[in-house]
Structure formats: C-alpha cells, structure tokens
Amino acid sequence: MAHGLTATQEFYGALFGWEFRPGPEQLGPYVRALLDGHEVAGIGQLPPDRHLPIAWTPYLASDDVDATAEAVRHCGGTVGVGPIDAGEAGRMAIASDPAGAVFGIWQAAGHRGQAVAGSPGTPVWNELLTRETASVATFYRTVFGFAEDPVVSADFDYLTLRVAGRPVASVHGAGQALPRDRGPHWMTYFEVADVDEAVDRVVELGGHVVKPARDGTHGRTATVADPEGAVFTVVRSHPAE
Numbered sequence: 001m002a003h004g005l006t007a008t009q010e011f012y013g014a015l016f017g018w019e020f021r022p023g024p025e026q027l028g029p030y031v032r033a034l035l036d037g038h039e040v041a042g043i044g045q046l047p048p049d050r051h052l053p054i055a056w057t058p059y060l061a062s063d064d065v066d067a068t069a070e071a072v073r074h075c076g077g078t079v080g081v082g083p084i085d086a087g088e089a090g091r092m093a094i095a096s097d098p099a100g101a102v103f104g105i106w107q108a109a110g111h112r113g114q115a116v117a118g119s120p121g122t123p124v125w126n127e128l129l130t131r132e133t134a135s136v137a138t139f140y141r142t143v144f145g146f147a148e149d150p151v152v153s154a155d156f157d158y159l160t161l162r163v164a165g166r167p168v169a170s171v172h173g174a175g176q177a178l179p180r181d182r183g184p185h186w187m188t189y190f191e192v193a194d195v196d197e198a199v200d201r202v203v204e205l206g207g208h209v210v211k212p213a214r215d216g217t218h219g220r221t222a223t224v225a226d227p228e229g230a231v232f233t234v235v236r237s238h239p240a241e
Helices: 005-016 065-074 133-144 195-204
Strands: 019-022 030-035 038-044 059-061 078-086 090-096 102-108 123-130 147-150 157-163 166-173 185-191 208-216 219-225 231-237
Touching (some): 005 019, 065 078, 065 090, 065 102, 065 133, 078 102, 102 185, 123 231, 133 147, 133 157, 195 208, 195 219, 195 231
Parallel strands (some): 059 102, 123 166, 185 231
Antiparallel strands (some): 030 038, 078 090, 090 102, 123 185, 147 157, 208 219
C-alpha cells in the first residue's frame, strides 16, 4: 500500500522489471505486478481514511477468511480491514498480531496468489521481526496451524514456520535491536541477480539504504526502502544444496 501509485509503479518497474495491469476494482486504485507475464505482487493506493503503514504486506492463505479473522480477534490480534470480497479474485482481510505486526489474510478464488518465485524480481521469503518469538509464534500456530522449527540457541531467538513440512516463513526475536520507529513488522525478501547493483539502483531511483549489503548464511542481503519509505530486503540466495 502506497500513496503515489504511479510513482511506486515506476520505481519497482525500473528496479525489478515489473509490468502492471489493473486489479479488482473493489480494492480501490490497485494494480498487479507481473514479471514475464506471471503475477508476483500487488500495489494498492492507500485510502486517505486508512492509517496503515506504507509497507509490503505478506498475505497468509486461509480456506475461510471470516473464520480466520474471528480467530485473530480471539487470540489477541486486531482486524483492521475486512473481511471483504475482492471481486472474483478472492476474499481478504488485513490484520495485526498481538505485537502489532500487520499481515493480510487471503481466501483464494480466481486469484491463487504469487505465480512464480525464485528468479530475480520475485518475492522469495517473508520474515517476522518481533521482540520475542514465543508468544507471537503461539498466535500464528493457533490461527493458521503453522508448525514451528526453532533454532536452539541461548543468544539467537529464531524459528521457521512450516506447512506440511515445508518452510514458508520465519520469526526473528530481535529484542532490543528491533527498530523503535517501526516496532514488530513483516519483512519481504526479493531475489535479485546482484545485491550491490540493486542497492545502487534503489538509491538512483530515490530510495535509500537501511542496512548495507552483507553476506549471511542464506546469501547476500541488503535492506532498503523505496521513495515512500516502504522497507524491504533484496537477496542473492545461495543455490540450494
């Protein structure tokens, strides 16, 4: 969700090579981003009366978004938008967990979701950055049925969320290192061919660097923000072994 839909399309089109086509009219001004004809993301214009963060928001799948929204409320979360129909594409809601991290809920109909992943320009991972994993993991396990695979470490609070044994997201308890100006939030990772080149391009296009490029266990990453301040991470993943 962004304020300037046209400028945001120009930024991500130049950075990732995306093209765009209109999305469901029920969502207001909204476009779907395509890479080589495959849907990879959506960008909507923030309504003036909606006080939502300018951010990338992951959508978690649900067979019944109304029941999931009720479970969110029952487990201490908040439903900020919906549930509402998105035309023939599906039904959705936007919610936040008990710590305040915002996420979407998607009940698919005509639109299943992201159509391709792994190649440059596609979202490849979502990570929840929060203060500590224990209580918030209980929320996601109860609401969505995720299984948890924690890292056993005295000084690293981290776990992977799985569906049917497959890793789908991670939760990182950052403690005092969590940015005070942002609070708990979901971070989307986009694959790129070259992290350093992508960072230079972000700056050229009017964005800025939040965390410089660095090498890690899963590849080389850098955290950046677009011109409106939406934060995301670019990654050049290590090949799967």
